[in-house]
Amino acid sequence: MVNDKAIFVLIDSELTRQTNGFELIASENYASDQVMRAMGSILTNKYAEGLPGKRYYGGCEVVDQIEQLAIDRLKALFGAEWANVQPHSGAQANAAVMLGVLNSGDSILGFDLSHGGHLTHGSPVNFSGKLYKPHFYGVKQDTGLIDYETLEETARSKRPKLIICGASSYSRDWNYERIRRVADEVGALVLADISHPSGLIAKGLLNDPLKHCHIVTSTTHKTLRGPRGGIIMMGEDFENPFGIKTPKGDLKKMSALLDGAVFPGTQGGPLEHIIAAKAVAFGEALSPEFKDYGKQVITNAQVLANEMTDRGYSIISGGTDNHLMLIDLRSKNAHLTGKLAEETLGKCHITINKNTVPFEERSPFVTSGIRLGTPALTTRGFKENEMQIVADLIDRALTNTENNSILKEIRNDVKSLSEGYPLHA
Ligand SMILES: *Cc1c(COP(=O)(O)O)cnc(C)c1O
Numbered sequence: 001m002v003n004d005k006a007i008f009v010l011i012d013s014e015l016t017r018q019t020n021g022f023e024l025i026a027s028e029n030y031a032s033d034q035v036m037r038a039m040g041s042i043l044t045n046k047y048a049e050g051l052p053g054k055r056y057y058g059g060c061e062v063v064d065q066i067e068q069l070a071i072d073r074l075k076a077l078f079g080a081e082w083a084n085v086q087p088h089s090g091a092q093a094n095a096a097v098m099l100g101v102l103n104s105g106d107s108i109l110g111f112d113l114s115h116g117g118h119l120t121h122g123s124p125v126n127f128s129g130k131l132y133k134p135h136f137y138g139v140k141q142d143t144g145l146i147d148y149e150t151l152e153e154t155a156r157s158k159r160p161k162l163i164i165c166g167a168s169s170y171s172r173d174w175n176y177e178r179i180r181r182v183a184d185e186v187g188a189l190v191l192a193d194i195s196h197p198s199g200l201i202a203k204g205l206l207n208d209p210l211k212h213c214h215i216v217t218s219t220t221h222k223t224l225r226g227p228r229g230g231i232i233m234m235g236e237d238f239e240n241p242f243g244i245k246t247p248k249g250d251l252k253k254m255s256a257l258l259d260g261a262v263f264p265g266t267q268g269g270p271l272e273h274i275i276a277a278k279a280v281a282f283g284e285a286l287s288p289e290f291k292d293y294g295k296q297v298i299t300n301a302q303v304l305a306n307e308m309t310d311r312g313y314s315i316i317s318g319g320t321d322n323h324l325m326l327i328d329l330r331s332k333n334a335h336l337t338g339k340l341a342e343e344t345l346g347k348c349h350i351t352i353n354k355n356t357v358p359f360e361e362r363s364p365f366v367t368s369g370i371r372l373g374t375p376a377l378t379t380r381g382f383k384e385n386e387m388q389i390v391a392d393l394i395d396r397a398l399t400n401t402e403n404n405s406i407l408k409e410i411r412n413d414v415k416s417l418s419e420g421y422p423l424h425a
Pocket of ligand 1: 120
């Protein structure tokens with residue numbers, strides 16, 4: 001059956017890598033067997049441009065049911081009024097939203113990339129910074145918390161059409177209500193990009209953006225633990241979605257705009273095998289066990305943050321409300337860079353990413369920080385005790401960056417602890 005040895009041997013090597021190491025990249029997780037079965041299915045053979053019941057191709061009667069199930073489950077999971085499950089990724093979901101609600105040259109206001117935001121929130125190297133006029137808010141230097149005053153002042157002076165909240169490396173919850181208030185004042189739409197914490201939000205473990213933000217986007221592969229992909233949702237039929245005085249009843253107009261911005265606006269045929277896998281993941285996330293998982297993800301992150309703090313590492317904002325933390329390494333050792341930390345931990349099979357810290361003085365290729373997240377290790381079954389061991393091993397590695405025999409010992413400890421926790425359930 002399988003004769004492309006080159007690729008399948010490499011896939012086996014990657015399985016070994018994923019099995020024998022600690023995965024602490026905050027945006028990664030382990031999808032379940034049934035999610036992967038759906039992804040690897042014959043659904044990849046089908047073209048289905050359009051939406052369920054409104055396709056441009058014949059033979060869609062089965063994929064229509066699959067996509068409708070994905071939509072219905074997603075709406076139930078978040079209590080959404082409307083959803084589109086076709087975006088190929090989080091970046092595609094954001095591209096579709098911006099194409100749908102903005103004209104090129106419009107001003108947007110997003111969270112600064114160097115403070116923890118995402119490329120698609122206005123970075124000059126991304127479509128969002130090239131096609132639109134980006135402005136940014138960030139965190140306060142002394143607290144590491146979102147600077148809502150600056151956000152409000154910038155919204156009032158720049159009058160953006162779209163305010164984007166959500167981040168890739170911010171460990172605290174968001175005040176969506178406050179952002180919506182200033183958006184209403186200046187006539188802006190609010191987009192919450194919950195790509196990172198969506199699995200926690202789905203189970204009520206963090207503030208609910210759907211109550212306050214006009215549009216919500218997410219990936220499906222981070223805390224939501226599904227296949228790689230994106231989604232767009234709207235929570236309510238807001239009275240004033242365009243900042244123009246209109247009566248209620250705009251959800252229909254707005255959803256047509258967003259559906260059209262996904263296809264034909266920015267994508268061609270949807271990936272029905274991925275949509276089936278999304279439906280499986282939404283089904284898993286609807287189960288009560290997924291709430292236990294989410295709670296454990298947060299507990300594990302808080303234990304890890306405390307343990308790292310006790311060992312002299314400074315956590316930006318002082319702790320975490322969610323699944324991740326950003327560590328400023330300078331507090332531990334002024335010469336320890338994010339790059340060296342990532343390389344050293346890599347030698348021990350502890351996978352993390354270097355990350356700029358707010359008000360960073362080093363280049364993004366070097367950085368003064370690292371980002372740690374607990375979704376993947378929690379899926380494997382790690383709990384509080386294991387997180388203490390993880391913190392200990394990380395600290396031992398980072399205080400012995402030049403000592404290869406100690407790093408080798410740590411690698412063996414990582415492997416033997418990992419062996420007790422199989423990847424898939
Ligand atoms: C991960 C992420 C994305 C992009 O997701 P991709 O699937 O990698 O395109 C968008 N926004 C935020 C905030 C993210 O963290």
